[in-house]
Amino acid sequence: xxxxxxxxxxxxxxGVSKRYGLATVIDNVSLTIPRGTxxxxxxxxxxxxxxxxxxxxxxxxxxxxxxxxxxxxVATDAVQIRRRIGYVPERHDxxxxxxxxxxxxxxxxxxxxxxxxxxxxxxxxFELDLRKKVKQLSKGMLVKLGLLLAVSxxxxxxxxxEPTTGLDPIVHEDFLDGVLRSICDGHxxxxxxxHNLGDIGRLADSVCILRQGRIMVQRGIEDLLASAKRVxxxxxxxxxxxxxxxxxxxQQVQRREWLLTIDGFSPDVAEQIKAxxxxxSIEVFDLSLADLFRDYIxxxxxxx
Amino acid sequence: xxKMWQLLWKDYRLNRGLMVLGVLGLIGVYLVGLAxxxxxxxxxxxxxxVWADAILSYGHMALGVMPFIAALLGGNAIACERADRSAHxxxxxxxxxxxxxxxxxxxxxxxxxxxxxGNLLMIYVIAPxxxxxxxxxxxxxxxxxxxxxxxxxTLGIGWLGSAYFEKPTIPVLAALTSPVVLSFGLFALAxxxxxxxxxVAEWSGSVAFSIGIAAFFLGTWNYFHxxxx
Numbered sequence: 369x370x371x372x373x374x375x376x377x378x379x380x381x382x383g384v385s386k387r388y389g390l391a392t393v394i395d396n397v398s399l400t401i402p403r404g405t406x407x408x409x410x411x412x413x414x415x416x417x418x419x420x421x422x423x424x425x426x427x428x429x430x431x432x433x434x435x436x437x438x439x440x441x442v443a444t445d446a447v448q449i450r451r452r453i454g455y456v457p458e459r460h461d462x463x464x465x466x467x468x469x470x471x472x473x474x475x476x477x478x479x480x481x482x483x484x485x486x487x488x489x490x491x492x493x494f495e496l497d498l499r500k501k502v503k504q505l506s507k508g509m510l511v512k513l514g515l516l517l518a519v520s521x522x523x524x525x526x527x528x529x530e531p532t533t534g535l536d537p538i539v540h541e542d543f544l545d546g547v548l549r550s551i552c553d554g555h556x557x558x559x560x561x562x563h564n565l566g567d568i569g570r571l572a573d574s575v576c577i578l579r580q581g582r583i584m585v586q587r588g589i590e591d592l593l594a595s596a597k598r599v600x601x602x603x604x605x606x607x608x609x610x611x612x613x614x615x616x617x618x619q620q621v622q623r624r625e626w627l628l629t630i631d632g633f634s635p636d637v638a639e640q641i642k643a644x645x646x647x648x649s650i651e652v653f654d655l656s657l658a659d660l661f662r663d664y665i666x667x668x669x670x671x672x
Numbered sequence: 673x674x675k676m677w678q679l680l681w682k683d684y685r686l687n688r689g690l691m692v693l694g695v696l697g698l699i700g701v702y703l704v705g706l707a708x709x710x711x712x713x714x715x716x717x718x719x720x721x722v723w724a725d726a727i728l729s730y731g732h733m734a735l736g737v738m739p740f741i742a743a744l745l746g747g748n749a750i751a752c753e754r755a756d757r758s759a760h761x762x763x764x765x766x767x768x769x770x771x772x773x774x775x776x777x778x779x780x781x782x783x784x785x786x787x788x789x790g791n792l793l794m795i796y797v798i799a800p801x802x803x804x805x806x807x808x809x810x811x812x813x814x815x816x817x818x819x820x821x822x823x824x825x826t827l828g829i830g831w832l833g834s835a836y837f838e839k840p841t842i843p844v845l846a847a848l849t850s851p852v853v854l855s856f857g858l859f860a861l862a863x864x865x866x867x868x869x870x871x872v873a874e875w876s877g878s879v880a881f882s883i884g885i886a887a888f889f890l891g892t893w894n895y896f897h898x899x900x901x
Contacts, residue, residue: 427763429899450766457764461757465685474682477674478766 376439378403378525378557379424384433386419386581393419394430395581403524406551406558408568408589410661411578417561418458420578421529424559425455438524451479454518454550458530460510462502468513469498472520479521487520493549494542508539515543519550526550528560532567547571565658575657577664584664589657596660597633598653601626604646611644613637617660618667629655629663675767679775690748691783694741698734698787702794705730724803729810731795738788739822739851745780746830747844750895755839763901773895784823792816821877821884822851828884828891835891835898854880 379401386394394416401407409417422428423435426446435442437449462471476482491498494512505513511531518526528547532540544567550556551571562568568575569589576586585592596617603609603624612619615631626647630637638650655663709718709726718726750773753759762772799806829850833843858879862872 425764427760427899427901447766447768450764455764457760459757459760461760463682463758463761464756474678475765477678 375403376436377401378405378438379407379559380434380436381420381423382434382436384420384423384430384435386416386423386428387431393581394423396433397578397581397583399576399583399586401557401559403557404555405574406560406572407586408565408572408575409559409561409578410563410565410568410575412665414580415578416581417578418529419581421455421527421559421561424527425453426450451481451521452523453525453527454521454523455527456511456514456518456529456531458533460514462510462513462517464503465501467499467501468496468505471502471513471517472498475517476520482521486522487516489549490516490520490546493546508535511535511539511543512546515546519546522550523556526556526558528558528562530561530563532562532564544570565656565661569657577661579665579668584668592660593655593657595633596629596631596655596663598655598659598663599628599630599633599638599641600651600653601628601641601645601647602649604648607646609645611641613641616667618663618670629660629667676771676775679767679771680779683775683779686752687745687748687779687783690741690744691787693744694737694783694787697737697741698791701734701737702727702730705733721803721806724799724806725809727794727802728799728806729808731791731799732808732815733810734791735788735795735816735819736822738784738791738819739826740848741787742780742784742823743826743830743847743850744844745783746827747834747847748840749776749780749831750834750891751837751840751843752834754837754901759901769896773892780827784827788819788823818877821880824884824888825850825854825880826884828887832887832891832894835894850883851880854883 377400379399381397381399384394384397385392397416397420399420409420411417419428423430424437424442426435426442426449429443438452440449442449463474466474472487476487494509494516496509496512496516500509502510502513514531518528526547532543535543547558547560548571551558558571560568560571572589574586574588575592577584601609603621603626605624608621609619609626613628613630617629617631619626619628621627626645628641633652638652641647642650705726706723709722712718713722750759753762826847830843830847833846834840837843855876858872858876859869861867862869
């Protein structure tokens with residue numbers, strides 16, 4: 369019996385890399401998710417989000433590094449971990465010939481902590497017909513079933529891998545409602561991978577941006593949004609910027625308009641931009657998470 | 673215990689079609705045999721001795737069908753869940769690989785056991801009841817030990833292929849052809865080494881048995897050591 373480390377973070381990736389031949393999909397990633405928090409994992413397609421999640425689930429072995437979930441090394445006891453986590457994949461591969469009732473009946477005995485009343489509550493919330501076969505379900509219903517199966521045993525860690533892709537707005541709302549219930553009712557840690565930054569902003573405490581297998585940033589969302597600002601400077605005619613602040617994430621010059629996204633912005637930075645560059649005026653704007661994500665990715669791309 | 677029952681139920685449902693096919697295959701052999709015998713005496717029905725001889729003879733022929741049923745079940749065992757990706761769903765749930773594999777093996781073993789027992793019941797109980805001096809006029813076909821060796825060979829090869837491949841087609845084909853390949857291989861070896869064909873035929877059952885068992889354990893080993901579903 370493998371002993372879990374008490375009070376360990378919900379998720380710990382330590383120097384994890386995953387290579388397929390010469391291709392490096394995950395490159396020396398270290399990530400920690402404290403218990404009881406919600407982390408949004410975002411990144412462009414092919415960033416390595418699903419690979420990271422599959423390593424957490426123990427169905428993909430890292431080439432290098434260690435993966436610990438709920439204090440247990442995934443390589444030594446993935447089964448014990450799976451008893452305590454819930455997982456909603458992007459693609460649902462539930463036995464198509466089973467009815468919903470059969471799927472629930474099949475899944476239930478595998479979890480000692482299965483909560484029948486919560487399961488019933490979710491069935492009612494999602495208006496699921498237990499007599500229907502899985503193959504007859506729409507994409508939205510399938511996602512709802514996936515969430516029901518993932519949360520009915522009251523997991524300590526809930527992993528959502530781009531679950532809302534392609535859902536209509538109503539089902540999308542129902543799904544988020546279900547996730548919120550499972551978060552609010554217990555002390556669940558959530559890892560939420562999504563392209564929908566609105567969902568991340570709504571659910572997550574912190575965000576991790578992944579690009580080409582590397583972590584670009586992992587911070588609290590409020591901290592990140594408070595720290596990063598968009599600056600719009602108007603340059604004097606015929607001049608280009610001479611000095612760029614150190615923590616500029618992204619910049620663009622179009623005619624006289626100079627746009628910058630700066631992390632760790634303060635009024636002093638604005639004063640210094642004015643002092644060091646030929647600018648006529650400066651305006652500062654707050655950014656949305658979507659803007660910030662875009663600027664991180666575009667800025668990184670420009671640096672390469 | 674409840675989770676083992678759920679896995680057994682799931683594996684029974686996954687293999688139900690093949691089991692029905694197996695039953696129909698066995699019944700088909702008997703029906704063809706009985707229909708053939710009936711045509712000789714038509715419009716009169718055959719006597720109990722003829723029925724007994726037919727059951728005994730076609731029962732032995734049906735034993736020869738058993739390895740093919742084992743091939744279907746073995747080749748389908750693991751790969752069928754990879755083909756429709758339901759293996760991924762199962763991989764996210766907490767049953768151990770030992771539980772998953774035991775359930776598959778128990779269902780296949782029970783299915784083959786029931787079908788084989790039914791066949792042996794026809795040969796060793798029903799036929800002698802109809803006529804104590806019944807004879808196998810298709811004497812060259814099948815014997816329980818050869819059928820058992822054949823079943824173990826095809827089940828083992830199918831199981832091994834199923835543990836490696838993503839779809840059951842290749843494992844099933846490999847398992848179905850394995851008795852033929854083994855026979856040709858052994859006779860070719862006999863020709864090269866100058867051994868008599870009868871001698872080869874004598875120990876071909878042991879070779880089939882050994883290869884089947886080895887393939888089964890190799891497939892099981894691969895399943896346990898594979899990280900991906």
